[in-house]
Amino acid sequence: MSATLAAPAAALPPLRRRLDPMALLALPGVAFLSVVFLLPLLLLLWSSIRGEGGFTVNGYVRVLGDAYYIGVIGNSLQLGLITTAGAFILGYPAAFALARARGYAQVVLFALVFLPLTVSIIVKSFGWGIVLRRDGILNWLMLNVGLIERPVRMIFTEGALYAGMINVFLPFMVLPIYSVVRMIDPRYGDAAATLGASPWYRFTRVTLPLTLPGVVAGASLVFSLAVAAYVTPSLLMGDRYMTMSMVMAKAFLNLRDWQLGGAMAAVLLAVAAMVVVGASLMQRRLARHGGAA
Amino acid sequence: MTMDRLGTGIAWTALILVIAFLLLPIVVVIPVSFTESTVFRFPPEGFSLQWYGRIRNVDGLLGALWLSAQIAALSTATSLLLGTLCAIALVRGLVPGAAAITTFMVSPLMLPGLVLGIALLQTMREVGLRDAWWSLYLAHVVITLPFVMRTVLASLSLFDFAMVDAARTLGCSYPKALWRVLVPNILPGFISGALFAFIASFDNYPVSMFLVDVRTKTLPIQLLNYLEISPDPTLAAVSTVLIGLTVIVLILCDRLVGLRRMASI
């Protein structure tokens, strides 16, 4: 009944077809971002290739030709990869439980996953330090359980860094997967079961492929955040584990070496852009192959 | 059946572990803030509120809190205005290249914060804008705008504008129809966008660190400075206060729009 009422209304042409005054509403925002975001970005890229006597690729030569800086880039990528992998291994099954929880339990569980996102990264890194200190909670726990006899040094180790990074970025993996899992019709699993598919086959051939869009979204988000992270690595590791962000900060704030900082920023930007483009290409392929995205 | 139950078991174990892991560094801060000793030894020794009392005495902490609140509130408000106008234009108007503009408007989200900070620092120097407050404000509008754009765009595109027509046939004027039908429907998107924007601004470190000066420091910068200079349980006290505020805001938001509706980050 309602469909017959709505159909002619939907078939009517939109009221405005001529030069649309409503389009002008977009102008202030677009203009603002052009001046305060796009322009500075272009200027930064420009400064990375601007030398004493005009155009130079000196900055890039210094970054990409130096084993130290290559190592720094490697560190960042490694940190990004390990953080992403760790967040995926923990976050993927957790997102399932979160999506399948019902009623009040789901609200509470969701809030508990969501809360850490809203707590300052400084507070979290500070707390993580307390956990890992020689006289911190983890050593205290392990001593009391009898796992160790003397406190173990954990802070300023790579393990601590990875744990801290996963801790900070894990919700960015859980939430996109959660929202995809929630959308999956549980009857897909039922249908596969009635066709004789074992639980493992169901998971690998139906559930996993259908959740891939969420995994791609979560992984690209976590990777691009982790690769550019600054606060957590500098608090948990300091200079012992230099990342691209730390080199950039140093170049601009301490060394006043704009060419170096600009070139490093450009490399980081390129990595971020590759992740974004790669992720959107994968999403498009997934979407083309099915309607799941 | 048993395999199914195994999978369910793994999923639930993972969720419990994840939540415990996520909450661990947040929860440990609280007992440490009530300790009597000057170090963060665990378990904490004694009970005292001295570190809360010291918050007032730490140089620049309250000023930084006030500055961060100011910047976050003003930049969020600005973003709500610019972002909502832009979202309306993109959803309702005939904007040439609407898809490209949408991508552009949310792209600061994908940009490493440090790169944005450096780019802004450089440009502000070049333009001659040396005022830290204004630099921070402009930069934070860039930070907050994508959050507002995303959520408002999402709720606007889910909104069935036939409802506005329905309200008009039922005797509402156009503005009244918008107010009575459109606004209540996109309010959740509005609130969650604003919350995310506020948090993103309030908690921002990598952009702000390039734009602050000696007298104008945001809270995260001030906290990290303090942590590096004199790490003592005062920081735990400040952190506990911040966590408390966050929980209150989250509960308010849950009452207003429901947390799960805000999950689509």
Next chain:
Amino acid sequence: MTALGAPAPAAQAGASSAGHLVVTGTSKRFGAAVVLEDLSLSVAKGEFVSLLGPSGCGKTTLLRCIAGLLRPDAGRITVAGQDITALPAHRRNVGVVFQNYALFPHLTVAENIGFGLRAQGVSRAEAAPRVAEALALVRMGEHADKPVTSLSGGQQQRVAVARALVVRPSLLLLDEPFSALDRKLRETMQVELKHLLREVGITAIFVTHDQEEALVVSDRIAVMNSGRIEQLADPATLYGRPVSLYVLDFVGQSTRLAGRIVAVEDGVVTVETSLGPVRAPGRFAPGSRVAVAVRPEAVTLGEGVAGANRVSARVSEISFLGSRTQLHLDLPAEGEDRGVVELPRLPEGVQPGSRVTLAFREADTMVFPA
């Protein structure tokens, strides 16, 4: 077409040892809600049975129990003599066509159809001809490599049927298979599907809330009411001899009048209704409260045959339905009385407000305890 074998109108569901699918004493509860209550059902090989009832009557729960997607709290389910009660869904070899089909969106048409074969370990090479055969069976050959999301509703249904049939299930379950289709397409697909399944020779259980659909596709229909089977019978019996007011109302329309038994003689009762006395075959104690009912097409206007029941009523509304015309009768608003009469054509002069005489044979009149 195979003879529309209507097995003897088994009055109630009874577990017969000859059945291909036998459900015995099955119960299922969710929390405090009893969804299936000691339910038994026997379906012969090659038979089409519909589970008909309103939402919440337990029909989908029964289907999911048979498919192995739910574990009943009590009872036994056997297929071809083998007890499958404890088997998980993927070891039952029971095909299911789901409501809205549940086609895998990340797979093509052919991949969807081949899914079950591959899942059961059939090699790609062996599966291919069987998939092609199934595609041909449902006339979807040219769509093999399309994503299922690009198909129309009718095409999706064909794929869902082919996907369920290709693994040669011992039993096919269909959960509201036509609910996603529009009316015209639904009617075509009902006949097409019935014909296809008959050709394959499979035993099929349809779950539906649409009585017309049940009448079209089934050999027998089980009308379900709050977790029990109220009546299991062939369509003609169900329509002509419903065992209760519930079945009467759920299948087809009727004129229905509440009343009280005023006379009993030799297997015929006389019921005093708001339109006067009505006689019907039945055995009730004098004074008991009952309802009499008659199907719309059993009623004629005028005097009718000798000895027919005759009542007089006012016409409230006239609906022209094309091949026939429906008269709605003006009855007292309180109570559950209602009157519907269907005539091949409308007599001259009858219009809303006219007073007419209705005649219907005593043998066509049914009495139910109220």
